[in-house]
Amino acid sequence: MVLYNAPTNKMLVDEIVDAHVLVIGSGGAGVRAAIEASRYGGVVLVSKTIAGKGGCTTMAEGGFNAVLRDEDSIQVHREDTLSGGAYLNDPALVDALVREAPERMADLVRWGAVFDVTDDRMVAQRPFGGQRFPRTCYAGDRTGHEIIMTLLDRLDATDTQLYQEVSVLDLAKDEDGAVSGAIALDRDGNPILFRADATVLATGGGTQVYDISTNSAAGTGDGFAMGYRAGAELIDMEMIQFHPTGAVYPYDARGRLVTEAVRGEGGILLNARRERFMERYDPARMELSTRDVVARAIATEVLEGRGTSRGGVYLDVTHLPAEKIETRLPVMLEQFLTYGVDIRREPMEVAPTAHHIMGGLRITPECRTTIPGLFACGEVAGGVHGANRLGGNALADTQVFGKRAGEFAGKAPARSGRVDPARIDGVLRMLDGFSEGDTSPADVRRDLKLTMWNRAGIFRNAPDLSAALGDIRELADRRLCAASATNLLDCCTVRNMCTTASLIVRCALLRPENRGAHVRRDASVTTEPATSPFGHTYISLAHAGIEQREVAA
C-alpha cells in the first residue's frame, strides 16, 4: 500500500509496515515490552541502533534493585524509593515497581542472565545509595549489558519483527487524535511508515542535551520531543539526575559514568585537601547518601575551591583488596587503565555528570499516556522516581514497566489503521526543508549542550533559566542543513534535543522550590519534601503548570 498526499498526488512513503503493537526503542524497557507484547502477536520493534548497542541499559553498570531476602521488605523498598524521590513519585507507580521488581528479576534469571550469586545460590546483592538494605543485584559492573543480552536472547524466541538502524521521527495519529504508529527513516534516509493499534514509546532518556553526560549518543530525548509534539502530557521534566561521579579526564571522555557500585563496594570521596567531605553533608549515610545530595556536595566542594585542578574530587578504592576491584569493578578498572590510571593504586578523579531524566510522559500504572494508543515505559516515562532516582531502580523500572507496557499494548483493541496524511506530510516537508538549511546541526548541538550545562545544571536560578530558554528558542529557529540523505537524521535529532531542553527549562521555571535534584538558588519558598504543597509540574502543547497538593499538616 502506498500513501499519497491527496492535493498533490505525490507519493509520501513507499514502505509501510503494519503491526498490532509498535515498540519504539531497543533498550531494556523496549525489548521487555516487545517480549511481553509478543504474547498477543504482531509486534514490530524499531531500533535506531543495532539492537543491544544503543540506549543506556547496555551501559548500566551497578545493578537492579529487587527485594529478594526475608530480612528486606517491599515496604522498605517502597519507603526508600519515595524518600529518595523527595515524595514527588507517583505512589501507584512506586507500588508497581517495588512489588514486581523481584518477579522481573526472576524472569531474567530464568531466561539465562548471568548475575553474580552467593555461595548459597542466591542472587548476590550489594549496597547502593539511599537504601536501608543491600538490595542491588548485579553482574559485576556490567549489569545492564547482561540484562540486554539476556532480553535479546528472549526476544529472538518470539516472532517480533525487528527493524534495526531505523529511526522514528514522529508519531502518526489517526483522525480521532489517537496515536496510530510512527514515521521513521532507514539508514539510507528513506522514510518508512509504521501503522499500529498500539504504540509503545521506550526511547530512553536524553541527558545528551547537557555538555557533560553519561548517556550514550542515542540519549537525545527523542521520545520526550515526539510525545510532546503528539500532544502527550509530560511531568517533572525539570528533574534531572546529575550522577555524582563522572570521569573528568580526558576532556572528550568527561562525564563518562563511574558507577555507584564503586561507592557501594566501599569507595570513599576525598577533596583536594584529602578530607572525607561527605561528613559535612550527610554524616549518617556518607558516600552512600542519595545521588542528589552527593552530586551537590561534590559540586559545592569544587565551587568553593576544594576541588582538584581538573575540577573534580577524588574517588578512592585503593584501600580495597585488588582482587575485589578486579572481580566487582572490572569495567571501571579497564576504562581507567585505558586512560593511564590504575584504580588499584591511585584514586579516580570524578565530578557530577547529567545522567537520568526523572520526568517524562505522564503514565498510569498500565503505562497509558494521556493520548489514546500511546504507551510509555522506561526513562521516557515520568513519575516513578519523583525528584531523585535511587541507583538500581532504573533497571528495575525498565523491566517492570516494560512488561506492563507490553502487556497493556498487546491487549489494546484493533484501530482503524488510518493515518492522518497531513501529519506525515508535515514531517516529509520538514525533511525537504533540511536540504535548504544553512546551519550545521553539529553547531547547534554544541551550543545547546553548553547552554544547558551552564544555565540549567545542578544549581539553577530564574535569570539563568530564562536566558537558557531564550538561547534554546533561538537555536531551535535555526534552519538546519542536511549534507546528504543520511544526514537528515542528524537534523531531526538536534530538533528533538532542542525540544527536550526547552521542556526541562520551562518546567524548571515552573517549580519555585528546592526538591530532590532540582535546586533553585533563588527559591521563593522553603518546603520539606514530605509536606511540600507542590506536586508534579506538567507540560503539554495545551498547557503547563505545577500541581498543588493537599498534604496532611
Added chain:
Amino acid sequence: MKTITLRISRFDPAADAEPHIEEYTVRVNEGARVLHALHAVRDEHDPTLAYRYCCGSGQCGSCAVRVDGTPVLACMAEARDGMMIEPLDLPILKDLTVDMEPVIAKIARICPAPDAALPAREEIAAIKPLRDCIECLCCVSACPALQVTEFAGPTVLRQEMRLALDPRDSGDRITDAIEKGLFYCTTCKRCVEVCPKEIDVPGKAIEKLREVANRRGLTLPRHQEVARLVQETGRSVERTKTTFLEEVPEVIEPDGPVRGEVGFFVGCMFNGRVPQTALDAMEVMKRNGIRVIVPHDQVCCGSPLIRTGQTSHVEDLKRKNIEAFARRGITTVMTICAGCGATLKNDYETPFEVKDVTEILTGYGIEPPAKLDLTATYHDPCHLLRGQGIREQPRALLREAVREFVEMPSQCCGAGGGVRSGVPEEAKALGAKRDECVKATGPDVVVTVCPFCEFHIADCTDVPVKNLVTVLLEGYKKKDAEQKGSS
C-alpha cells in the same frame, strides 16, 4: 588542543566502485580517542562521513574500526597523528560502517530449559570470562581462518562455550560448534590480541569445546591418530629416522668457558622430523658457551592433544616432563619450538623457568656471526608472538646474521591448532596467503623459529624457509671460513 592528520577509507556504494583513502587534518583535545578525531572530521570537514558509535565508553561494541590495520574500539583507542582508519574486514555499507547483523545473527541464543534454576557460584565463575563480549566483531575482522573457510568467527564459538557451561541451556552446543567450524581455529590467538575485553577464545572456548567433542567421540580422525601415537610412543611424530635424542649425549658441553646452563626440551618435530635443526641449535649453544642438558626421558609436551581437545592423557605427559627436568636440578628449560614453549609456559605449572631459544641467546648475548649475503624476512610464529609475547628477540638476532632484514605483515601460516593435519585444505589456503605475502616482500629467505611454521610455509612457497638457529650457524660457518681464508 593538538593538530593531527589522519587518513580515512571512504566508500559510498551509490557513487564509488571501490573504497579510496582521504586525508584530513583536524584539531583534537589532548587524550582524544579515534572516535573524537572522527567527530572532528565530520563536524569540520565532511558531515557525510559515516561511522557508528554509541556508548563512547567501550561497552556497546558499535564503533570498531581498523587503525593501521588492527581492529580497535574507536572510543577507547587513542587518536594518533598519521593514523589510517579503515572499516572492519566485513562487507562495507558506507565509509566505516560495515554489515554487522549477519555475523551477530550467527551468535547462538540460549534455549533455557523450562525448569531452569539459578546456576551455582562456580558455574557463574566459569561462564563470566566468556560473557564480557560486546559483539564489536574485532575478532571476526582479524581472524585468519575466516579469510579462507566458512568459520563462523571467534565470538560465535565463544558463545557456544558460554552456553555449554550454563546448566539452564538445553541446546546441543557441540553439534552447533562443529557446524560453525570448531576445527577451523588454528589457535593463533589473534582474536585475543584484538579483543577489547581480552577474552581468550581459543583457550577458554575452542579448546574446551574440542574437549567436550572429544568426550563424545567427535574428534577428527586425523587428530585421533596423533593421540594414539602419543599414547603408544610418547611422541606425536612417527619415527622414520634416527632421532635427535638418539644422536646426542645427555650433556653437551660448550666449546669454550661455560657462561650458562640450560635444560633442552626438544619437542617431537625437532626430535623426529627435523633433527638437523635441533643439532644446529646445539652448535650455536656450544659456540656461545652455554652448556645444554638433554634429559632423554622427556616426552611430547601435549600441545597437539590440548589444542585438539584430547586432554585425558595430558596430565601424564606433564608429570613425566616436569620430573625429567626437575630431577636433574635444571632451573631453566629452553625450547626451540614455539608450540612446545607456549605449552610449557601456559599450560604447565613448572618448578623451573621456561625460555625460548631467542630469549636465551639475547639474554646471554651472542658472538656476532658473519652476515650472510641475504635479504631475510621473519615470520612470527603465533605461539611465539602471542603465545609467549616474543617479538623483538628473534628480529634482533636475525639483524645480526643477514645483510638486510625486511618486515613482512604478520599472520598465522595455518599450521597450528591441529589444522594442518585435520583440515589440510584450510592450512593450504592460509599457506598460500603467506606465499603471497612472501612474494610481495621479496626476500631471499624466510626465517622463523617454529618447526610447524617452517615445515608448512616451506610447503607453500618457493622461497627457502629456515630456522633462525640454522641461519646463525651458517653465519658462524661463514665467519670461520673467512678467518681461515684470511689466515
